Amino acid sequence: MRIFIVEEQLVQITKEVIDAHQYPFDIHLVTEPAAILRDIGELPNIYFLTADSADVAWQIRELDVHGYLIFFTDCAGALHDIVGQYIAPTAYIVKQEEISRSWDDIAFALQSVFSREMLRQNTNCFVFDNENRVAYEDILYFETIPRTRKVMLHTRNGTYIIADFLKNIKAGLASHAEFSGVNSYLINLNNVTRIDRKNGIIAFKGDAQIHAGRRVISTVYKDFQSQFLH
CATH class of the missing domain: 3.40.50.2300 (Response regulator)
Incomplete structure (x- = not known):
């Protein structure tokens, strides 16, 4: 350093x-x-x-x-x-x-x-803003907040606003194969329970889900297969 x-x-x-x-x-x-x-x-x-x-x-x-x-x-x-x-x-x-x-x-x-x-x-935690920590296993997904320099972190226990660009978070988690990132999302595949390609839905443990476009759905589905179905 x-x-x-x-x-x-x-x-x-x-x-x-x-x-x-x-x-x-x-x-x-x-x-x-x-x-x-x-x-x-x-x-x-x-x-x-x-x-x-x-x-x-x-x-x-x-x-x-x-x-x-x-x-x-x-x-x-x-x-x-x-x-x-x-x-x-x-x-x-x-x-x-x-x-x-x-x-x-x-x-x-x-x-x-x-x-x-x-x-x-x-640590087994994602660290942000120098003080806050969330266990990787509790992370559902990150998403960009449009027209801001901020990202919304969705976890099993709530949400956080992070003052950072999603590209920086993706770079920091590049060594973690469980995270799939495309466009404005970074998704923890370990917490994905269902990918509905027809209707464009990604469902997570609990009751959280996102509606995404074809490119996001296709990329996450491909990464999900690679991670768990080989």
Whole structure:
């Protein structure tokens, strides 16, 4: 996992924190926040951003849904503006006059990232918005909410609104063969009970069902056969 850092003065102290705790993080210094978007590479990453980088932060989040954003600012008063422009950063750090005095704050932020990433990688749950978790076995399907940057997650126990693009969720679940994705849906085949190709209906455990077009029905039916009927 890489740490993108814009301010060169933070490199040395961040390296000291990484070495002290033996974190599997590599530092990548960039000349400006926008440069991150051109070199974002393998995901997820950690991003050290200044308080005036909120616009870039939104673009980063669209590309790296599980990324960790850490904002640096010269004054505590700027934090209110960050909160108003961005959703749930991992940490805020107010830079001290002597940069070495920020060691503890950087260490705390990276420890939080490391803990969250280990939990995300070693769980049987779908993690979203950094805090919420739903067991894969409880997921019925995801669907895009038209004309928004949001997705509706339908589960056995209720629904959730996720501030993300469906393409990012599909990418994050690409290694899970039980999920079939086409057009504006991502469907958990393990919870499908019936596919009515004639009437365009996919039924799930419980009483949930969706009405879908021919392409969705055909793709899900083909994936369902491949998963369970071979």
